[in-house]
Amino acid sequence: MPRNHGAAAATDITEEFTHRPWHQAVQCSWDGKILQLTAENDYDIDGLALSDEFADAITACIAPAFDGQVEILSVQVFGTEI
Template sequence: MTHHRITVACEGLTDVEGTAAVADVLDEFKARPWHIDISCVWSNGRLTLSASNDYDAGGMALLDEFGDAIHACVDYSNRIKLAVVAVEEEP
């Protein structure tokens, strides 16, 4: 079974919002066991989430769930932009 390592990102958050979002997004993804090996970081004005799964070859499912988590957990003040950054096959 092929696994995909997917990286998605959110831009437009303030430093305060982005810093606080890391723990909230990670907590949200604890309830989504179909994604494994999850990491979330705030760096250089960008919130980045990486995860692996065995069904999302284009990264759009993870991007959708990342957006849902941000909308549910982050009281953001600016317009945000979500994007798939990378999808890599894992052995």
């Protein structure tokens, strides 16, 4: 992610997830290097569905500027990290 696109991308992706109400407490952030998404839902035990939708949101919001990959950093189920 080019540094000059990160903050706007985080805002746009957070807004994009308002149209995906099956995910709650969605927050996309930019730390100057990494675009990170966190969310809660009650069906995605391995995080793959959220990861897929994050990739879709990246494509919808910033595709030409994105040349990275989407990785799942962690998944917590009922307060226990997997």
